[in-house]
Amino acid sequence: MSESTRENALRLTLLRRSELWKDATARIRRLSGKRTQDATDAAAMADDYRMLAHDVAKARRMLPDSRAREYLEAAYAQAHASLHRPAWHAGHAVLNLFRDDIPAVMRWLRPHVFWATALFILTVVAGYWMVHTYPDLIALFASPELIATVERGQLWTEGLLNVVPSSVLSLQILTNNIVVSLFAYCAGFLFGLGTVYVLGLNGLMLGAVFAFTGQYGLDDDLFRFVVAHGCVEISVMCLSGAAGAAVGEALIRPGTATRAESFQRAALQSGKLILACVLLLVGSGLIEGYISPNPAVSLRVRIAIGVSYWLFMIALLNGWLFRFHRLKSVATRLKSAVTA
């Protein structure tokens, strides 16, 4: 038998398996994206994967520019994607995220949180000093309307609920805060400089506005407005900054990994914290819309709400809220051991 006849026979033998490929493709399409409890289905898919791998290898050698090869490559890729699809149980994923992942990220980000907070405090002090010493500099940080309102002896937050309903105010505020928080995280991509800018600017603004309102005797009123929602809101700003700083550091000092790998790892890890930050900002926005502008709420209540919500944040980020789950399972095991 000549070489060409042999090759042709081999090709045709391969092509005669096309019905098997079609069956495998149909099974993969049927099962991809769906859950199955049927072990036979899963085993058949694993067999299909091996069979397709075998035939792809042959097709690459014997039929490199054929439609059959293209079909096999597509079927093989689909089988690979379906088999490598990670299991997803929403309940377990959320529990794991808040009980294990976020506390782990918090431990990893501890130095970043410290430096981000230090930077924020420093810029608050700088902003306060700047406007306290040179009052005209407030024009750099506040709008003309805000300046005019304070110069009239009023806070821009007064009568806010007469203008905008609480629900709308909450929605606007939480949307704005979430965007700022996400931006502080993403801006870490610019080797951390973007994050430093966002943190610094917000710190300067806060300090400057407090100094400016202080000159008109309104700083107590501003504190009264801010305290209920501000404890968590400002903390979240620092946490987002820490996440952004981690992303930036991964690009500056990738260690043994490549820059791309290091960036990816840092972004995915610190992104988990950002998810918690977004949830916390929703609560903060609701407090800022419903409680902060409401003159009927006393300072004591505001402080209690602010501190309680801040403690809740600490407990959430350290996974303490989900420890009961672990304690419960330990208790169950102990109980069963005693019974045995």
Added chain:
Amino acid sequence: MDRTSDLVVDSVTGVDVALPVAGPGARSFAFVIDWVIRTILSVAWYVVAALLHNGGWSVVAPLTPDAPWFVFVVAPPAAIYFLYHPVWEVATRGLTPGKRMAGLQTVSRNGGAPGVGSLLTRNVFRLVDSFPIAYALGLITTMVTRNHVRIGDLAAGTLLVYTRNDTTLTRYPDERRADNQLDAKTAEVLGELLQRWATLDSAARRRIAQTILTDAAAGTDEDLRMQLESLADRGVP
């Protein structure tokens, strides 16, 4: 297939998986389709809700907008527009209607479906990719990076590949013919020709049949030769 533009992934079978990576053109095409869909949905919601809210033929915001205006007229279209990508991608593990129509899919670097964390991360980074306007930074990044990825994909470890779900198999020769002279390549060309026959005009049919007749393998198969001559003469199957 151009193997240089493939994502090659190791497999436990020992045969690597080749996924054709989508370039900036295909990505832009998918994005534009999605943009049109979410714009239409958002505008449609706004118009219908505004008409219902105003109780007349006006879609203009009232001078003093109340809570229902924001909650039912303004917020849902904004949510549709801005949450369109993350919601679709998380729900379908990397697909949006635009990507489906363009034949693309988001995959992780191991060729599998990306996790929820990766999908959310790639969407959060749209804030950076959309800078300064119209996704310019993202588009430039897809042009200069090896796997045509934007910054969000770099952060999430994802990329876009062609799904190739529309690839069909040609009808291959039966036993009798296989044992004769028709080789696999000619069989594939013929199968493809027969599949496309209805879309070809008669001049093209004649030209292709004549071309195949000149092929040595087809020329030695008497049965096939007669059929092709008949096709070439008549121009109809």
